[in-house]
Amino acid sequence: MPRTANIQLKLLLQAAGWGPTQFAAALRNVAAEQGLTLVVHLTTVRRWLEGTQPRPPLPALILECLSRRLDRRITAHEAGLTRAPAQLVDPAWEADPMRKLIHLAQTELDPHRRALLGAGVLTATALALPAQGQIPAAPDGPGHSGRRLAERDLERLRTMASVFAASADQHGGQHVRAALAAYLTHEVSPLLHRPARTQVHHGLRAATARLALLLGSMSADSGHHAVAQHYHQIAARLAADADDPTTLAIALRTMATHAHDLGRHTPAVVNLAERADRHARHAPPAVRAYTHVHLAVLNAHHNRHAAVNALVRAELLHAEDSAEPGPFSSYPVGALHYQRAQVFATLKDHTGALTALTTSLRLRTSAERLPAALTRARLAETHLRLGHLEPALTHWHAFLDAYPTLRSVRADQRLTAAVQHLRPHQRRAGVTDLLDRITELTSPPR
Template sequence: MPRTPNTQLTLLLEAAGWSPAPFTAALRDVAAEQGLTLNVHLTTVRRWLEGAQPRPPLPALILECLSRRLGRCLTAHEAGLTRAPAQLVDPAWEADPLRKLLHLTHAELDPHRRALLGAGVLTATALALPPHGEGPAASGGQKYPGRRTVADDVGQLQAMAQVFATSADQHGGRHVRAGLAAYLAHEVIPLLHRPPPTRVHQGLRSATARLALLLGSMCADSGHHAPARHYHQIAARLAADADDPTILAIALRTIATHAHGLGDHTPAVLNLAERADQYARHAPPAVRAYTHIQLAVLNAHHNRHAAMAALARAERLHAQADAEPGPFSSYPAGALHFQRAQVLATLREPTNALTALTTSLRLRTETERLPAALTRARLAETHLRLGHLEPALAHWAAFLDAYPTLHSARAGQRVTAAVQYLRPHQRRADVADLLERITQVVGPLR
């Protein structure tokens, strides 16, 4: 079949002032930021211009290159990189958040579309925000028949957020992700399209932002980072639309945390954490501690003094916080010390990081099974780096006790890391026994 030339991509390259050679170089640079090595040459780019469709993750990388160069967020349709009749999700901030949420949650419930959602690459342009103080456009879309929404509906959504958050903390996000997506698609979105009083409408949007944040974190915990990014961005838009700076601060902090977890420590991510902290300036102390500790984590990659100052400030704020329960009103002490350990590890203070992780594990509650297990894994890794093999084995053994009840890609990553740490010591009988147990619990790992 003869190919149809991709005139859209050709025009975008012309607008960017790029011939195939500099475009290829820029593409390789963006791939390197993601830890990818591309086998892309001038002939490859020419084939794309002639109409060949690049395979994932190349479309996302191409869009990232061109978006950076042109200073705006491009879609796959604009660049001629998809033959689908309509884009699954519009990544632009300006897109209607409820429409995006509806498409995403329905895709979550369709195994084929859910696989497509998980195929993306997290890119820096997705972190772009509108100018400070610029409000989002009002959402339109489908109207649902039924009674008017009332204040009790907001309370119900907040109660369900607690249920889903507790379940994810106990067993990981993967096993409750579809349930939360179905709840959003079939219960929450219809509420938002019924005529409510203005104040109730704002409360509904704010409560929906909380649920979208939870779903995004469940996707990240499942290893599906592209949909996680979309849900987090939707939450930020809904919080801004609801005039809720506290939830907006939490959403921006979550986006920065997600990017950091994927290895992005750039000034752009630090700037996002700073924006989160600005929005949290009038929030309760627990939320301010939550945003400030992320400033410490990110500053540790850039400025030691700033990192330690932010860490001290976060700890003072946490000491002032009330013990109000709830996933968006409290910040567990175990989480604070876990991130303290992250700061200290980045600053190359492994002994102090070990102390912080030990404190974090001690402070974990019974409902924090997944965080406690991940803390144990980090403790084992830190002990081994310091040459403490026996305590490392003890923590890994306890981690494996919890592992079968966890449905989490993060837990799986820590198992893979354990094998890598232990293989140099596999001639020891106790290490060989633990490696054999890992094989029995998880299956063979490379």
């Protein structure tokens, strides 16, 4: 049967001022940001305009590309992609966060549907907060029934958040992601429909927001950046509904960090970090240091003076911290120095970065196995950049000692980076042995 021309897509391309060739180039650029390599060219776009439906993940990439160009959210219906698989969840801030959370968590547990989670793309449009920074309140859920929700139920959720966070720090996000999804589906979801006093109900929303934040970070550490963005957004919505500015500040900071780690330093990302810092203004010193130091990291790309001032402020705030250890109550000093190193590295002060990383590694605890390994890898890269081959090899060997126990995309990326950094030096003493060890670690078993 003859195809029907996609007039909607044609009109959007006209509004964007793009011909098929320019659109194909823009799509390839957006895909590259997501770590994807697309074979899209002039004739590909012409086939779409003639009515051929693109296959996943192309629909999501097309919508993201057009949304950026036109500076507004473009839906699949508006682009004529009606036969493309609908987004698993609505990426708009207005969507019901509880419904999104439970739907996503259940999808994590289904091996067939879980593969679809990787079909989405990280969207720049979702980084923009609603007007005036007002995050809409979540809609009322179904009628409450069953045993009344009590404070002890919330304490159990807080305890489990610490357990899941500690496990991720030990072994990486991939290790425990499915377990946390199962906990949200089978243990937390039933609590959402129980009757409770307003204060307890808000406490439940805040505790659920923190679990969603953890699951988002685990998803990012599994390489599923689009679904991580959804979890972070859900957490922000729940924290706002719970009237918990501290958790909201942590959620917005996490969103900004995730975008930064993927190489985005746009005004929208800086705005997220600034909003996080404003929401944290009455939070404990550890949280204020946590949000402020990321302002330093982002400002280092744009304004050296602002970055240094933000870093000094974060260090002063951290010095005031006396909170009990916990994933949402304290900020490890080793993490603070790691971000100091990020600031210095961006400012091209590699000696300062080396000092900060050395301090970070020294202050890492035995519970921070993954952060310590990542710090080792960064130390090796920085030493090599400064011409210090021997200490670089020492740190890379220590990183490889920990690597087999980790299930983390971040660790995988540092291993790939190690090979790239070492190849120009492969004839030097000790480098061949290290490269052979990496090959042995990454080769499939016979």
